[in-house]
Amino acid sequence: MTIGSVPAKFRISVDHDQCMLCGRCVENCPYDVFRIENNRIHVNSRKCVACHRCIAMCPRDAINIKERPVDYRSHPVWTTEIREAIYNQARTGKIILAGMGNAKPYPVIFDSLVLDACQVTNPSIDPLREPMELRTYLGKKPSRLEIMERKGDVEVLTTLTPNLQIETPIMIGHMSYGAISLNAQQSLAMAVTSTGTYMGTGEGGLHQSLYPYQDHMIVQVASGRFGVDINYLERGAAIEIKIGQGAKPGIGGHLPGEKVCEDVSCTRMIPAGSDAISPAPHHDIYSIEDLKQLVRSLKEATEWEKPVFVKIAAVHNVAAIAAGIARSAADAVVVDGFRGGTGAAPRVFRDHVGIPIEAAIASVDAKLRSQGIRNEVSLVASGGIRESADVAKVIALGADAVYIGTAALVAMGCRVCGTCYRGLCPWGIATQRPDLVARLDPEVASQNVANLIHAWTLELSELMGAAGINSIESLRGNRDRLRGYLLDESIMKVLDVKPIGA
């Protein structure tokens, strides 16, 4: 008992006057917090992860959860999290794994950027009456068009590269089958199909039941090459090479054997129960020239009919790296900021490696423009896009479109408890346990996700209209529509925005 037990993270209290002993909390909690004994609900608070499933299911509002019911002696340096990490590692001697995105209280740059609106000198636009153009084409744009006029008709002679047409600049990022359930993937697939946008498969293959939605799916090729064969590549609307991920830049991934059930094993094409190890690098890419070769090999395999995206984590030299990718025949660069979510990542990487998406997108966009190759690639921002204002701001900083991940899961019930790695997600999202997966009804959940995309799209067009902009292209890279609110000068220089009042 050198270290002893650390205080419970949560305390649950049950209002027994309200409780009608319906037992829904007992049924719904996969962590075994609740039990009924002698006609009374008993709790074991130590097992609670604050997923809120019991709160959501209790018909009488009889349950309450309090975070950190026991105070540590407060200290600004030796925080509770720091101390508890030390206790954990002193006991185990291991790397700490954690779920969801960056949990350090770094300032959010988005929250220090404000948007513009028209007053008097130029009129704002009412999106109710006027058409707002949100459709975006992702992929290479020719720098010039060769045309020929023939009997009053114009013929385009330049060979155009295939682009993805999205009706709103909001896509759903790559979350694999394995990391999330099939019902969750299906819900997302139905939502992107009905809203005219796209989602990523992640590195987990494409389950047969998702084939009806394949025209709205971007298939991923990552370092483990799990689930990748020619059939998979041909089914996707586009192909994405994953080099890095914002939640854990520079490292690979390990799907533990216990999560590789029969169905997951089938789409990943590995034996059930075996560890799925994605190496840190792609072992056929050791240089920017090799990346070009992988991009071209994918295009060649699919007869140059599909756009190829390359996703990198936002790291210090992201701008130079993205410029290299832009010259590799890739059609889009996806930059994943350090707030990007994940099912599991080493805590030290999740919290300390990488840079925020706001600065990364601004510097990539500036670098590509300075080299005259911004038209060679589209730019997709991901990692920490929480609301429509973030979408508007990151597009104004230079992105063409965004990927959302966590936000889409929250739309399906996720409470951001960050316990995805346990595989017991009570919302049926980050789990493969059949009874838990069955809690997520794709018919309902897909509507929730579609509603979110629709609502953000409406807000985005209102924001654009207020700023007198009627086309998303006029917002893209339009930094004059942003002002920095109490940002320091060096950051504003990177973002290329003026301070408020200027």
Added chain:
Amino acid sequence: MKRVCIDAKGMHYTPLNRAIRSAVSSDAREIVIDHVMGQRFIADGLKGDVTLIIHGVPGGDLGMFMSGPTCIVYGNCDHAPGNTMDSGRIIINGSAGDAVAHSMRGGKVFVRDNIGYRGGIHMKQYRDKRPVLVIGGIFRAFLGEYMAGGLILALGDSSQNPIRERGIGSGIHGGKIVIRGDVDEYYLGVGARKTPVPDNEKDEITPLIKEFAGYFGINPHTLLDDTYVQITPSSSRPFANKYTWE
């Protein structure tokens, strides 16, 4: 049997692959490609029951994502022939570069002579798909690194050549590497374990040795009679004890 000849002299890989695909779709069963000089991605993503006879030196990623065809190369290959290959065969009458059979999922690759670094890296198997890489000569460091499934058979004669290099089976967590003669423990990578192949368990490699010998006109007897060691994972969960939950 329909036979098509393609002269690849001065041809870019995209029109070359287009010509191959169009030959396959018009039911060619044998396609002879002459004057190949460094064209990458030959037979990339190609499907069907067809044999490609390649004269010259194909560039990187020969037969990448290939599903079904056979490629017979008269010459050396650049890096990663059989990259993420699904099924089919690649038979190389010569040597090949680094990362041969990278992430290969099924089918067979036979290299008559030598290969570069990281041969068979991250090969994996699933159900009836079990990739096989057979090497006749020298292999460089990190053979079968990260290997998750399949079989690598190295037939080089250890008394003739300096064929052993370090990092064999580094991070191996599935599959098997079989090497002719013996391997000093010093050359094994992290997580790899060496055991002799008992004579009565040679059944697995016997047909592969015969197939190899048949392709390259070699007498299989010495190979069949020699002794072999096998490198297998010391654990199928090499990373299981690395982590603790938050």
